[in-house]
Amino acid sequence: xxxxxxxxxxxxxxxxxxxxxxxxxxxxxxxxxxxxxxxxxxxxxxxxxxxxxxxxxxxxxxxxxxxxxxxxxxxxxxxxxxxxxxxxxxxxxxxxxxxxxxxxxxxxxxxxxxxxx
Amino acid sequence: xxxxxxxxxxxxxxxxxxxxxxxxxxxxxxxxxxxxxxxxxxxxxxxxxxxxxxxxxxxxxxxxxxxxxxxxxxxxxxxxxxxxxxxxxxxxxxxxxxxxxxxxxxxxxxxxx
Numbered sequence: 444x445x446x447x448x449x450x451x452x453x454x455x456x457x458x459x460x461x462x463x464x465x466x467x468x469x470x471x472x473x474x475x476x477x478x479x480x481x482x483x484x485x486x487x488x489x490x491x492x493x494x495x496x497x498x499x500x501x502x503x504x505x506x507x508x509x510x511x512x513x514x515x516x517x518x519x520x521x522x523x524x525x526x527x528x529x530x531x532x533x534x535x536x537x538x539x540x541x542x543x544x545x546x547x548x549x550x551x552x553x554x555x556x557x558x559x560x
Numbered sequence: 561x562x563x564x565x566x567x568x569x570x571x572x573x574x575x576x577x578x579x580x581x582x583x584x585x586x587x588x589x590x591x592x593x594x595x596x597x598x599x600x601x602x603x604x605x606x607x608x609x610x611x612x613x614x615x616x617x618x619x620x621x622x623x624x625x626x627x628x629x630x631x632x633x634x635x636x637x638x639x640x641x642x643x644x645x646x647x648x649x650x651x652x653x654x655x656x657x658x659x660x661x662x663x664x665x666x667x668x669x670x671x672x673x
Contacts, residue, residue: 479662
């Protein structure tokens with residue numbers, strides 16, 4: 444079965460500092476990988492996704508993530524944090540490898556990002 | 561911008577009451593989902609649907625039930641609410657062909673006293 448581990452339930456950075464949110468996955472087949480963001484009192488929205496094309500994926504709001512098969516990782520980064528980045532971030536892996544007929548996502552526990560002025 | 565709506569946003573109810581959480585989407589998506597979200601925990605899939613008259617149980621066992629009579633509507637029902645049902649419930653939808661992009665509603669936060 445596939446699974447996702449997000450290291451650190453809470454990450455705090457200063458405004459302008461590098462953001463690094465860690466995600467490791469477990470999968471017996473090449474996965475599809477995703478990062479979603481959840482702002483307070485809102486639903487989740489897609490930040491970016493990896494679907495076996497380029498290993499470095501760029502998303503919205505200046506975020507990017509790199510798929511590293513050898514490390515089974517898909518860490519999320521942003522060079523310079525902004526106050527508006529404060530939110531909870533969820534890493535997810537697709538069930539069934541290349542999507543399959545279900546394509547259901549398995550989510551990690553989330554990492555809450557705080558940005559200090 | 562996603563067009564998926566959940567009502568009520570917040571509900572406080574007593575034990576034993578029947579509740580229905582509504583979810584509607586205007587994007588014409590075939591697939592719809594219900595996730596349960598608790599603080600510090602993974603989002604757990606409790607129900608999903610491929611389309612009209614299709615309902616499947618997710619990876620987390622739930623006492624709730626769902627129906628899909630219309631493409632745009634995917635309500636979740638608890639026949640007899642208990643304090644253990646206190647949680648946030650998120651509805652989502654996606655196109656049938658897998659792209660990984662789920663569109664989420666803003667959630668329904670249920671508190672059972």
